[in-house]
Amino acid sequence: MSDLTMDMAGISDAPRPLLPLSVTGLRLSLGGDAVLDGIDLRLTAGGCTVVMGPNGAGKSLLLKALHGLLTPDAGEVSWNGTRAPAATARQALVFQTPVLLRRSAAQNLDFVLRARGGDRGRVVELLDHVGLADKARTPARRLSGGERQRLALARALATDPEVLLLDEPTASLDPASTLAIERIVAEARDRGMRILFVTHDTGQARRMADDVVFLHRGRVAEHAPADRFFPTPSSQPARDFLAGRIVV
Numbered sequence: 001m002s003d004l005t006m007d008m009a010g011i012s013d014a015p016r017p018l019l020p021l022s023v024t025g026l027r028l029s030l031g032g033d034a035v036l037d038g039i040d041l042r043l044t045a046g047g048c049t050v051v052m053g054p055n056g057a058g059k060s061l062l063l064k065a066l067h068g069l070l071t072p073d074a075g076e077v078s079w080n081g082t083r084a085p086a087a088t089a090r091q092a093l094v095f096q097t098p099v100l101l102r103r104s105a106a107q108n109l110d111f112v113l114r115a116r117g118g119d120r121g122r123v124v125e126l127l128d129h130v131g132l133a134d135k136a137r138t139p140a141r142r143l144s145g146g147e148r149q150r151l152a153l154a155r156a157l158a159t160d161p162e163v164l165l166l167d168e169p170t171a172s173l174d175p176a177s178t179l180a181i182e183r184i185v186a187e188a189r190d191r192g193m194r195i196l197f198v199t200h201d202t203g204q205a206r207r208m209a210d211d212v213v214f215l216h217r218g219r220v221a222e223h224a225p226a227d228r229f230f231p232t233p234s235s236q237p238a239r240d241f242l243a244g245r246i247v248v
């Protein structure tokens with residue numbers, strides 16, 4: 001029976017889950033260079049996948065391609081049968097430097113909840129969840145870097161995404177702000193939200209990862225469970241990276 005027939009029969013109104021994710025032969029060229037070069041990847045439901053790799057490996061571009069912001073030259077991104085752009089609305093992407101509205105912290109969240117037809121009463125709850133309850137009326141531009149990042153995370157959570165993609169969300173934050181972000185993301189993961197987390201911070205990857213996708217020169221050098229990847233990485237680039245050697 002097709003999904004449509006099931007819906008019409010009233011058997012299931014719920015949309016099909018976005019996982020598993022299947023990426024096949026993903027290729028993207030920019031400026032004449034293949035920056036993603038034949039990515040094959042399969043991610044199952046649940047957990048936090050950390051995407052690691054040296055500078056320029058293609059981590060950010062991969063995240064954007066998965067989110068449907070970039071159209072590949074070849075290959076396919078299939079979220080359980082749904083192509084990337086059509087799946088975007090059920091995902092949220094948090095950038096390293098979030099773009100916020102020139103309004104208060106509370107208004108930033110209210111805007112998203114209103115646009116999504118969500119419960120606007122959640123503004124206070126969301127601010128409280130990310131430790132910004134006392135900054136509700138503060139203009140977003142006056143928040144510190146860590147506070148802005150937490151507001152961006154609250155804004156992403158306000159959309160109740162099935163999949164949360166984070167591109168180095170703590171890159172410029174101090175240890176306390178970093179741990180605050182990690183705690184919020186881990187809670188979301190524990191509630192069943194699927195997390196994809198880009199970082200080149202090995203310590204953070206160890207704290208967050210259920211599995212690790214290690215990228216090198218636009219290719220997946222290795223994809224392994226975290227408890228296997230960190231003690232016994234199987235690829236030379238990952239071994240070098242974890243040992244602190246420069247990976248080119």
Ligand SMILES: Nc1ncnc2c1ncn2[C@@H]1O[C@H](COP(=O)(O)OP(=O)(O)OP(=O)(O)O)[C@@H](O)[C@H]1O
Nearest residue numbers: 030031035053054055056057058059060061062200
């Ligand atoms: N718009 C663009 N035009 C041409 N090349 C680009 C463009 N955007 C990114 N690149 C190149 O693609 C490669 C991968 O970039 P990407 O930002 O995905 O790397 P990354 O792994 O996220 O690196 P970092 O850890 O430094 O953030 C880099 O060599 C980068 O210079």
